[in-house]
Amino acid sequence: MSNKMWGGRFSSGPDAIMEDINASIDFDRHLYRQDIAASKAHADMLAKQGIIGADDARKIAHGLDTILSEIDGGSFSFKRALEDIHMNVESRLAELIGAPAGRLHTARSRNDQVATDFKLWTRDQIDALDAALKDYQRALAEKALAHAATIMPGFTHLQTAQPVTFGHHLLAYVEMAARDRGRFADARKRLNESPLGSGALAGTSFGLDRAMTAKALGFDRPTANSLDAVSDRDFAMETLAAASIAAVHLSRFAEEIVIWSSPLSGLIRLSDKFTTGSSMMPQKRNPDAAELVRAKTGRIIGALNGLMIVMKGLPLAYAKDMQEDKEGVMDALEALTLSIAAMTGMVRDMEPDSARMKKMAGEGYTTATDLADWLVQTLKMPFRDAHHVAGRIVARAAEQNVPLHRLPLADLQAIEPKITDDVFSVLSVVNSVKSRTSYGGTAPKNVRMQAKRWLRLLDKAAK
Numbered sequence: 449m450s451n452k453m454w455g456g457r458f459s460s461g462p463d464a465i466m467e468d469i470n471a472s473i474d475f476d477r478h479l480y481r482q483d484i485a486a487s488k489a490h491a492d493m494l495a496k497q498g499i500i501g502a503d504d505a506r507k508i509a510h511g512l513d514t515i516l517s518e519i520d521g522g523s524f525s526f527k528r529a530l531e532d533i534h535m536n537v538e539s540r541l542a543e544l545i546g547a548p549a550g551r552l553h554t555a556r557s558r559n560d561q562v563a564t565d566f567k568l569w570t571r572d573q574i575d576a577l578d579a580a581l582k583d584y585q586r587a588l589a590e591k592a593l594a595h596a597a598t599i600m601p602g603f604t605h606l607q608t609a610q611p612v613t614f615g616h617h618l619l620a621y622v623e624m625a626a627r628d629r630g631r632f633a634d635a636r637k638r639l640n641e642s643p644l645g646s647g648a649l650a651g652t653s654f655g656l657d658r659a660m661t662a663k664a665l666g667f668d669r670p671t672a673n674s675l676d677a678v679s680d681r682d683f684a685m686e687t688l689a690a691a692s693i694a695a696v697h698l699s700r701f702a703e704e705i706v707i708w709s710s711p712l713s714g715l716i717r718l719s720d721k722f723t724t725g726s727s728m729m730p731q732k733r734n735p736d737a738a739e740l741v742r743a744k745t746g747r748i749i750g751a752l753n754g755l756m757i758v759m760k761g762l763p764l765a766y767a768k769d770m771q772e773d774k775e776g777v778m779d780a781l782e783a784l785t786l787s788i789a790a791m792t793g794m795v796r797d798m799e800p801d802s803a804r805m806k807k808m809a810g811e812g813y814t815t816a817t818d819l820a821d822w823l824v825q826t827l828k829m830p831f832r833d834a835h836h837v838a839g840r841i842v843a844r845a846a847e848q849n850v851p852l853h854r855l856p857l858a859d860l861q862a863i864e865p866k867i868t869d870d871v872f873s874v875l876s877v878v879n880s881v882k883s884r885t886s887y888g889g890t891a892p893k894n895v896r897m898q899a900k901r902w903l904r905l906l907d908k909a910a911k
C-alpha cells in the first residue's frame with residue numbers, strides 16, 4: 449500500500465530496505481513535544497487568519513493534547529512505516545479526530561516543520577546545559593574558596609614550574625565554563641528565529657501570520673528567507689561547536705584528575721562515589737568517571753565533524769541528507785550533559801592531600817623565579833642577569849641535593865656577594881604564592897576575592 453500522507457502518485461509501497469533507510473522515527477521521536485507545540489501554534493494561527501475554521505482548530509488542539517499525554521504516558525505506538533515524528537503525530541490525529549486532522553498541514557511542509565522542531569529542541573537543550581554548567585561553576589567556586597590558600601605545584605610542560613594555589617587552579621575552569629556558557633548563549637540568540645511558515649522552500653500563497661507563530665513558540669522573529677530557513681543547519685553546527693569546546697575544557701580537567709589521583713602524584717583523593725574497583729586487582733580505585741569524560745569528548749567533536757561533512761556539499765534547499773543532523777546532535781548533547789554532571793560530582797567530592805601538594809610544590813626549585821625577582825627588586829639587577837645568577841644558585845643547590853631555602857648564605861654569596869639573608873623570605877612556597885598579587889595572580893587573597901565574586905554572580909543569576 450502506498451503512503452497515506454504522500455502516496456497519491458505511487459502505486460506500490462516502499463521496499464523494506466527503503467523503509468529502513470528512510471525512517472527517522474527511532475530518533476526524531478525525541479522531538480515530540482516541540483512538534484506538538486509547533487503544530488498547535490500553527491493551527492491557532494491558521495484559524496485566526498481564517499484559513500481553517502475555529503471549530504476544526506479546537507479539535508486539532510484537543511487531539512494534539514491527547515497525543516502529547518499518550519506519548520508522555522508511554523501508550524503511543526510509533527510506526528516506522530510513518531517515517532518520522534511529524535507523520536506519526538498527524539496520522540494519530542486523524543485516528544482521533546477524523547477529517548479536521550487533514551487541515552493541519554495547510555501552508556506547511558515537513559521541511560519548515562522539522563527545522564522549527566529541531567531548533568526548539570536545541571534551544572531547550574542549550575537552556576539545560578547552561579543550568580548544568582552553572583552548577584559546575586558553583587561547585588568549583590565553592591571548592592576554590594575552601595582551598596584559596598592550599599598550595600600545590602603549578603606546571604608547565606607537566607614539569608613543576610611555580611607554586612600556585614589549588615583554589616586558583618579550580619577557578620581557571622570556572623572562567624572556561626563562563627566562556628562556554630557565553631558561546632551557548634550566542635548560539636541561542638542566533639538560533640532564535642522561526643522557520644515555520646517557510647513551506648517546502650518557497651513560502652506559501654496563504655495569508656499566514658508568521659510573527660504570531662514565532663511569538664507563540666518563543667522565537668524572537670520569523671526567518672526572513674524561506675530557502676535559508678528550511679535548508680541551513682548552522683544552528684546545530686554552532687551548538688555542536690560550543691559543545692565541542694566545552695567538552696575539550698572538561699576533558700583537560702578530567703585528564704588532570706586522572707594525573708592528580710594517580711599514585712604517581714597523589715595530589716587528590718576522589719570519593720568512592722566516582723571511582724570503581726578492578727575485577728582482578730582488589731587494591732584498585734580507578735578514576736573511570738574522569739576517563740569517560742575525557743573519552744566522550746571524541747564523540748562530541750565527531751558529531752560536529754559529521755554534521756559539517758553532511759552539510760558541505762548540499763545545494764539549496766532541503767535534501768534528505770539533512771535528516772542525518774539529529775542523531776549526532778542528540779548523542780553529543782546527551783554525552784555533554786552527563787559529562788558536566790560527572791565533573792560536578794567529582795569536584796564536590798574530591799579532597800586534596802594538602803601536605804603532599806605543598807611538599808611537591810617546593811620540589812624542583814620552584815621558587816627560582818622568586819629568587820631572580822628578589823635580585824631584580826633588591827639588588828636592582830637587570831632581569832636577564834638575575835635569571836643567570838639564580839640559575840647558577842639552582843645548580844649549586846642541586847649539587848648539594850638541598851632545596852633553595854636550605855642552601856647556606858655563604859654558598860649564595862659565593863655566587864653573588866651582595867645577597868643578604870633577607871633573600872630567604874622569598875624562597876618558601878608560602879611566601880611565593882603570597883607574593884603573586886598581580887590581578888589574576890595566584891595569591892590566596894586574590895583567589896578568595898575571585899571565588900567570592902563568582903559565588904555572588906552565580907547566586908545573583910539564580911534569582
Ligand code: ARG
Pocket residue numbers: 472476532558559562766768770771
Ligand atoms: N524526517 C525528515 C527530516 O528529519 C523530515 C523532513 C522530510 N522532508 C522531506 N521533504 N522528505 O529531515
